[in-house]
Amino acid sequence: MTVVIPLLACALGALLSILLALTPARRLPAPALGWLIAPAPALAFAALLALSPQVLAGETLTWRIAWMPTLGLNATLTLDGLSLLFGLLVSGIGALVTIYAGYYFSGHEGSSEARFFVFLTLFMTAMLGLVLAGDVITLFVFWEGTSLTSFLLVGYKFKDEAARQAAFRALFITGGGGIALLAGLVLLMVLSGSAEFGAILAQGTQLRAHWLYPVVVGLIALGAFTKSAQFPAHFWLPGAMSAPTPASAYLHSATMVKAGVYLLARLNPALGYTDLWFWLLSVVGLTTMLVGAYIGFKQNDLKALLAYSTVSQLGALIAMIGQDTEIAFKALTVSLTAHALYKSALFLVTGIVDHETGTRDLQQLGGLWRAMPFTFAVAGLAALSMAGLPPLFGFLAKETQLATITHPSVPPAASAIFTAIVVVAGALVLAQAGLIVLDGFLGAPRRKHHAHEAPTPMWMAPALPALGSLVIGLLPEPEWLATLLARAASAASGAKVKVSLALWTGINIPLVLSAVAVLAGSTLLWTRQRVRPQLAQATGNWQLEPIYRAVLRGIDGLAWLTTRVQNGQLRLYLAVMLVSLIVMVVGVGRLPLPALALPSLALNAGALLRLVLLALTTGAALASVLLRRDLFAILALAASGLSIAGLMLLEPAPDIALVQVVVEVLTAVVLVLVLTRLPASQRARAAEFTFRQSRFGLLRDALLALGTSAVVFVLVFNALSTRPRTSQLTPFFEQNAKPLTSANDIVGAIIIDFRGLDTLIEIAVFSAAGMAIYVLLRYASRKAGDREDEPAPRYALQRLCGVGDMCLSPMLRVLARFMLPLTMVLGVSHILLGHDQPGDGFTAGVIIALGVASWYVVYGYAETKRRLTWLKASVLIGVGLGIAVINGMIAAWVNGAFLSPVDFGRWLGISAFLPKGVYLSTATLYELAICLTVLGSAVLMLDTLGRPRDADTETEAQLAAIAQLRASGAVTLPEEPQAQQQGNKER
Amino acid sequence: MMDLLTALAISALFGVGVFQMLRRNLIRSAIGLAILSNAINLFLLAAGAYRGEVAAYANLAGQRSDALPQALVLTAIVISMGGFALILAMLYVLSVRYKTSDSDEVKGLRH
Structure with missing residues (x-):
């Protein structure tokens, strides 16, 4: 001591x-x-x-x-x-x-x-x-x-x-x-x-x-x-x-x-x-x-x-x-x-x-x-x-x-x-x-x-x-x-x-x-007066300093070499990684090629359906490569993802099939939003490069893709054909889901109760992604010269047009108006019934977000912002995470364990009055918290990715149209657009 | 048999995803990434110990499907969506800063 x-x-x-x-x-x-x-x-x-x-x-x-x-x-x-x-x-x-x-x-x-x-x-x-x-x-x-x-x-x-x-x-x-x-x-x-x-x-x-x-x-x-x-x-x-x-x-x-x-x-x-x-x-x-x-x-x-x-x-x-x-x-x-x-x-x-x-x-x-x-x-x-x-x-x-x-x-x-x-x-x-x-x-x-x-x-x-x-x-x-x-x-x-x-x-x-x-x-x-100058002359001032400097120069040279090799071409980096992967698996891994003896093709209806869906998802993915228009490629991606949802249904795994469907749609929506924000000239140029690739380049990429695909096939097939056919953990979850968490939905019980902390971290990560996007794009728009925090531009013409200035029929606009409350009802039902039936907080959050997304698509950014003023993404995230943590702490207070299940309904003695399958428990609150957090982050993504730049909002043609409409007296504008346009140019 | 076909589909999805990621068009690369994560989710699901006749619900009788990989996949789907949206935001930032959506023209990243 x-x-x-x-x-x-x-x-x-x-x-x-x-x-x-x-x-x-x-x-x-x-x-x-x-x-x-x-x-x-x-x-x-x-x-x-x-x-x-x-x-x-x-x-x-x-x-x-x-x-x-x-x-x-x-x-x-x-x-x-x-x-x-x-x-x-x-x-x-x-x-x-x-x-x-x-x-x-x-x-x-x-x-x-x-x-x-x-x-x-x-x-x-x-x-x-x-x-x-x-x-x-x-x-x-x-x-x-x-x-x-x-x-x-x-x-x-x-x-x-x-x-x-x-x-x-x-x-x-x-x-x-x-x-x-x-x-x-x-x-x-x-x-x-x-x-x-x-x-x-x-x-x-x-x-x-x-x-x-x-x-x-x-x-x-x-x-x-x-x-x-x-x-x-x-x-x-x-x-x-x-x-x-x-x-x-x-x-x-x-x-x-x-x-x-x-x-x-x-x-x-x-x-x-x-x-x-x-x-x-x-x-x-x-x-x-x-x-x-x-x-x-x-x-x-x-x-x-x-x-x-x-x-x-x-x-x-x-x-x-x-x-x-x-x-x-x-x-x-x-x-x-x-x-x-x-x-x-x-x-x-x-x-x-x-x-x-x-x-x-x-x-x-x-x-x-x-x-x-x-x-x-x-x-x-x-x-x-x-x-x-x-x-x-x-x-x-x-x-x-x-x-x-x-x-x-x-x-x-x-x-x-x-x-x-x-x-x-x-x-x-x-x-x-x-x-x-x-x-x-x-x-x-x-x-x-x-x-x-x-x-x-x-x-x-x-x-x-x-x-x-x-x-x-x-x-x-x-x-x-x-x-x-x-x-x-x-x-x-x-x-x-x-x-x-x-x-x-x-x-x-x-x-x-x-x-x-x-x-x-x-x-x-x-004799120092004579000897020291002589010594200094005789041996000069030899030092190791030059050697040291030479070494440093050598290191600098290596650094230069690195910048030559690292030429900043992202595709090259990816290619190097893939080739290394292939070499590593083939050369070092020495994976045994699985026996490819084809067993009997006993095809019942389920297997056939599965086969069709597998073909669909692969085919749709392939289509996303071949289709020239980016929008179609995105739709093909969505089709591929939805086929996977179908495969999930066949598993049968209804919970994740639901999530897959809504997430796939949200992905497509977000992709489209980004697509509309990229200037058309950029997209055209990139597309041209993509489809006018040299034959050699195409061959190289195809070979890389095929090689990776082959390696993945060997790995996956090995893994699948040698996997254990009994589960160590699942029986525990199956036996304890109902007694411990009073949930019929075993997947939901794992998400909400058994692995509740993982889920808490997961929604935190998801909201971090949303906030990171917000920060990134605010920063980017500042770089691009947009003003921060300016009120969204409000032009009369935009009232009629949705995303990408596509004007949509009044029918769609009415539909969208009904859609949002409908999605909210759906979301609430998911939250309340999620413990017993397919669906959960994630699905609820994404579904409501899709309702909001339909507004963005149909009404356009400005109008959506104007109408949905109550939709504050950051508040949703904060409240959601807050409820999740407080909910866990209440459980800790009642049961002594963080995020453990507590049935408030039974506690208050009102569970008998609740409809069948509905509980008032920590799980319900947790689903609500997940829903709010996911909704908040998704809205944040939609909001930041969907926010048009000033430069995008008006083209010369649009301005001309506005001027024409004004002249004819068809529209009256809330403010003077000419002055604003002037301001834009100055920036 | 089904394993073989599933493995084929997963590897095909993977190959397509890789090919897409190697495109110069950044939108295509993003699509490739999404295909890759789909392939991986499919693999996770297929890695379940057994397939069921009924869904994993405690009140359903019969052989239930394996709930554990489903819970994992559920998390994976949501997280990969978050990551994907972040990638898209970066793509947009690149487009603003470099005035291009062609990955070969984005070389300033090494500085």
């Missing part, structure tokens, strides 16, 4: 900073924000300290919540030595950086910097979660969290093009590594059968013996190397220095870049102790160490210099993990701590220098010690530690590194080269540390600047870790720290590691090598 407290403290800090950023509190001065938020990481630090005695005693604390228990997955946090060491660094330096950041931003006038604290605390939480994670999934989630939040921090100055590019680059590299890592971790999980580190680490022997072991190592190392900026993926780190300095100090010295180191150390007991591990980590790590130190020495920008020296040290840490000797793990933990202390101090000092002088360029700085003595003292201490000079902690780090690399276990062939690399890199890093002090703070100022000492809390932030470097070095044997480092080293090694922090261990090879490095470094430093 307790392990979660530090993480919670950090998360609360993130929450607090978000709240601060969202409220007027964001206008607080930045230092105040810093002080307000810093207690959160400080609390995390304190909580970790409070937990440390248990960990130092050798315990591993675990906290676990079930996440997906069925898969055996938990979200786990563990705290052992390694996690504790990293956790203390993350939260401790985090608290310092938060306070520091407040002062760093205090000079920036104008914009509020609350945003920075949000990103910083979010990052802190992710980072702490990463090092506390007890299983690979949790670790990965937090790992990606650090990538994302660091993206935000690196790109913090988002108005700066370079910062945006650097942020993208960092995300691209670490995110790409993250994908590899995910694959590696999942493999690890599969191979070891557990997601938790405890179980994974116990399986080391089996893992190493598995043939997939190299793949796992490769993938995980890729993730770790990209995150920890190892060569050749190191180049994102210096670019990431475009982050505000507090973020750089935190992310790119103490925390995020060490995530890769942490991961490799964490998994070392399982994956380490092999030749592959040794060579991979040693070669990559040491190369990075040398390259980073070398490039770093050439830098003039303080931050870039520190960034490259960080790259170098990260390389050293990775190489240490690869050695797998006891001294190596001591070197790992000592170097890690020493580096975090001095590097964060130096970064923060750089921020101060930048803040006070406005530059970080070594060629412009100098002589700062007079103006900012405290900062100078801090920088001096930290630089001494970085240089690896006694009595600072950094000295011990370098000594142990040298001792590791000269350990007899290193193969003799590699030993000399490895040692040389570490010595050379050590000399170069010492020279870099010297550059900071000599060129930055000592000497004569090379440029006038009015620097003065930073506010006390600002220089105190780096002073604490810098002093830490000194105190640890001076103290004879800090027991607590030694135990902590020993625990951390043991966790990384898998075996017990002893750590003593004594600086003086007698004269031995590492000490001699160290002296050589110091001498070489000092010589470099002494």
Whole structure:
């Protein structure tokens, strides 16, 4: 339980900073924000300290919540030595950086910097979660969290093009590594059968013996190397220095870049102790160490210099993990701590220098010690530690590194080269540390600047870790720290590691090598004025940036290729899908062709009728292809659908036959409505293309259709001839329909009662479709230039004409007027009797909608709107859905189950007075609700699809007709059409 | 026997629907879609375990038809109607925005 407290403290800090950023509190001065938020990481630090005695005693604390228990997955946090060491660094330096950041931003006038604290605390939480994670999934989630939040921090100055590019680059590299890592971790999980580190680490022997072991190592190392900026993926780190300095100090010295180191150390007991591990980590790590130190020495920008020296040290840490000797793990933990202390101090000092002088360029700085003595003292201490000079902690780090690399276990062939690399890199890093002090703070100022000492809390932030470097070095044997480092080293090694922090261990090879490095470094430093320009010239400015850019260009090229392939021709897409379907079913599915032995053709009347209907529906569908006029094709479609209704009747399935009939008619009506809204010229052109297709195109389409048809035939025939002939579920419904729901209609009982919730969702979807159409067409008509919400155009001429300006006989108009009330009576009877007889709420709704549709067809849009003002689609939908939900809730209140049946009639004692087959129950109410919802949506569809555009309502010929009628005095118009026409033209 | 004929009819409907969907005329494509959903509904219905002599009513005696696929088909019919109307609305939007009902002229969709 307790392990979660530090993480919670950090998360609360993130929450607090978000709240601060969202409220007027964001206008607080930045230092105040810093002080307000810093207690959160400080609390995390304190909580970790409070937990440390248990960990130092050798315990591993675990906290676990079930996440997906069925898969055996938990979200786990563990705290052992390694996690504790990293956790203390993350939260401790985090608290310092938060306070520091407040002062760093205090000079920036104008914009509020609350945003920075949000990103910083979010990052802190992710980072702490990463090092506390007890299983690979949790670790990965937090790992990606650090990538994302660091993206935000690196790109913090988002108005700066370079910062945006650097942020993208960092995300691209670490995110790409993250994908590899995910694959590696999942493999690890599969191979070891557990997601938790405890179980994974116990399986080391089996893992190493598995043939997939190299793949796992490769993938995980890729993730770790990209995150920890190892060569050749190191180049994102210096670019990431475009982050505000507090973020750089935190992310790119103490925390995020060490995530890769942490991961490799964490998994070392399982994956380490092999030749592959040794060579991979040693070669990559040491190369990075040398390259980073070398490039770093050439830098003039303080931050870039520190960034490259960080790259170098990260390389050293990775190489240490690869050695797998006891001294190596001591070197790992000592170097890690020493580096975090001095590097964060130096970064923060750089921020101060930048803040006070406005530059970080070594060629412009100098002589700062007079103006900012405290900062100078801090920088001096930290630089001494970085240089690896006694009595600072950094000295011990370098000594142990040298001792590791000269350990007899290193193969003799590699030993000399490895040692040389570490010595050379050590000399170069010492020279870099010297550059900071000599060129930055000592000497004569090379440029006038009015620097003065930073506010006390600002220089105190780096002073604490810098002093830490000194105190640890001076103290004879800090027991607590030694135990902590020993625990951390043991966790990384898998075996017990002893750590003593004594600086003086007698004269031995590492000490001699160290002296050589110091001498070489000092010589470099002494001759820096000559050597550095020469180096810069000799090797030029070779970088990996061009390669990275080439890769990006390649990806862009692929994207271009995609747009070529995806040419936007919808028919092509469909064809590709169909061909894939055919290939998949034929090639992969290996469906057995069913035996086509024709059984006896015993045709009774029913079978014959069925046969005729099957032929009819197919024939009508075929006719819809061949008929040239779209209207006829639609009618053929309706005929095909109605034949299917006939087949349903033969099943016998009267309920769905009814629905099929009314829905088919509604479909046809809606299709016709859309057809009338498409301009005639468009339709003519499309029809021409359709029927003047090239022979080749026709053949291709026919082949596709035939192929699909054949595949479907095989599938369907297989399914039908092998289907079980007894039903598991139907007997239940048949037996319980009457007793449980008092319905004779079993289909209705399933729809309304047994699967009532499905039906609720279904009417919600149907009304969503109606509303989506409404939104789509309103949007479209706005695009087309129609005015929104304008009253429907009212012209005298339209009173006589229906849809598509077809003038209909008065007979039809009278019929339509009677039709609507008639459909309502029909609908009500369906609702009342639906439970016992064919028909239900859907049918009722669609039937009434058809009555309304007949009005649209006969009277035209405007007139229908004018007469049926009471028909408000949105109200119908709302009331319908409302009744459905309330009805379900009443049932829940009475019976304790949502949408369960309740017979109100019996309850009220009036069921005896009701006609036979009529109940007053929740089912009746539900049918009513379904009817209203379906009616509302259908009316919405009719209304939006049937609404003519202004441009369509009048043609020139019509206008002429109106003018003629007016002149003859036959019609008087309600308003001046000429003015309106003028308005239309202007739009 | 009936299974074979039903399968033939369903696959024929499917083929016709696919052919219609491959037309350039978007109205024809919409008709094709409607035919496809009819074919699928027919298949769902035919997949019922057994055929009855009387409809699935509790008060009717004799072998009742299988009620379960009927309930599924009922839902499917209504939902496919909703989806179909939505497709038609899109077709209209295309006609307004691209001034065409020819699917080959509607290429701006990939942007």
